[in-house]
Amino acid sequence: MSIRDFINSETNILCVIGHPIKHSMSPIMHNIALQDLGLNYVYLAFDITSDKLKKAIDSFKTLDIKGINVTIPHKETIIQYLDEIEPLAEKIGAINSIKNEDGMLVGKNTDTIGAKLALKDTGFKLKSTNVMIIGAGGAAKAISYSLGEEIDRVLILNRSKSRALKLAEILAENYNLKVEGKELTNAILKKEIENIDLLINTTPIGMYPNIDNSPIQKEFIHKDLFVFDIIYNPLETKLIKDAKDIGCKTLGGLDMLINQGALAFEWWTGKKPNKILMKNKVKELLELEKC
Secondary structure, three states: OOHHHHOOOOOEEEEEEEOOOOOOOHHHHHHHHHHHHOOOEEEEEEEOOHHHHHHHHHHHHHHOOOEEEEOOOOOOHHHHHOOEEOHHHHHHOOOOEEEEEOOEEEEEOOHHHHHHHHHHHOOOOOOOOEEEEEOOOHHHHHHHHHHOOOOOEEEEEEOOHHHHHHHHHHHHHHOOOEEEEEEOOHHHHHHHHHHOOEEEEOOOOOOOOOOOOOOOOHHHOOOOOEEEEOOOOOOOOHHHHHHHHHOOEEEOOHHHHHHHHHHHHHHHHOOOOOHHHHHHHHHHHHHHHHO
């Protein structure tokens, strides 16, 4: 039985929006999970530019789309168009999932738990660690909030220093930890990374098709670093490959993708998806794309 066998006049629609969205794996993993559970849903991807975001949100209400995932670059700006935001997502100032509750669009952030679960599943101990986060957008906000209660220090590096400082200020107001925000430059990276335990890249630098790019020069990486790159396409970014060459322990973005997706899936449908099935399907497709 194929996914098409489920599509009829009563089929519920789920989707992901972003720009660009062509290479998103969300439709693949969600549709296989929906098919596995025999649910009458279909999951689509819509390329929505920033100037059309409000019109898209209005259309989702009109079309009664049941759930929406949100990715770059809309995780923060979309909040103004929603009817309700869950408290944590409101505090973070970024959402990645929306549920249509009888015409009311409710936003939440499943990246927070998704990232933390992915890290903990590797056996990495978060307690009292020094963390460097590259980027200050929606994903950086979610991840820094998820780790705030356990880590000792976090340094936010971003090309826009003002955004780094703003996120650092928000974290300092909510958690008892040392927080700094600085401009992302090679000089600062080289100096600061020596005392870092966990490096997290939340930017799209190194994402397909720009797979030869990395947010940090290889010579700055030291073997005691744990390197977490939230990019999942490719499965191993240049940053991850460089870190492995140095001898670092690493984590790619696939597990975070699956975790946050499964949480959204359960929120929308009331059913727990098969995360192993979802993960294997995404890996299969990404491996095929390399050929």
